[in-house]
Amino acid sequence: MSDEVTCVHPADREVADPTPGKTREQAIDVPGLWSGFVRSEPGAASGWHHHGEHDTSVYVIEGNVRIEFGPGGGRSVEAGPGDFVHIPKHLVHREVNPGPAASREVITRSGSGPLTVNVDGPATA
Structure with missing residues (x-):
């Protein structure tokens, strides 16, 4: 475990965790926690997916989701x-x-395992 405080500037973020229709930039990736910045253009839709063992928090900065x-x-x-x-x-x-x-959104995930699992779509009733 680190005993240092770190700051991740926009230029330091890395494109990560791909899902069609979304651009995700990783800021923090430590055991049990992932956080980053996400953007999508008007009309864009991601593919169907889930986040495995991660609960996800989305904070919308601007635009709509x-x-x-x-x-x-x-x-x-x-x-x-x-x-x-x-x-x-x-x-x-x-x-x-x-x-x-x-x-523009800030995403934070808490959990373990793969961050994103792309799937064909949700099951029908």
């Missing part, structure tokens, strides 16, 4: 600037930017 989930992807939650979203571990979902502007 819609999280689609549930049987057949038929449920959704909409979030905008200042909103927090919790995505439970193993929940198959996708993120959509339904707005006219790019979205």
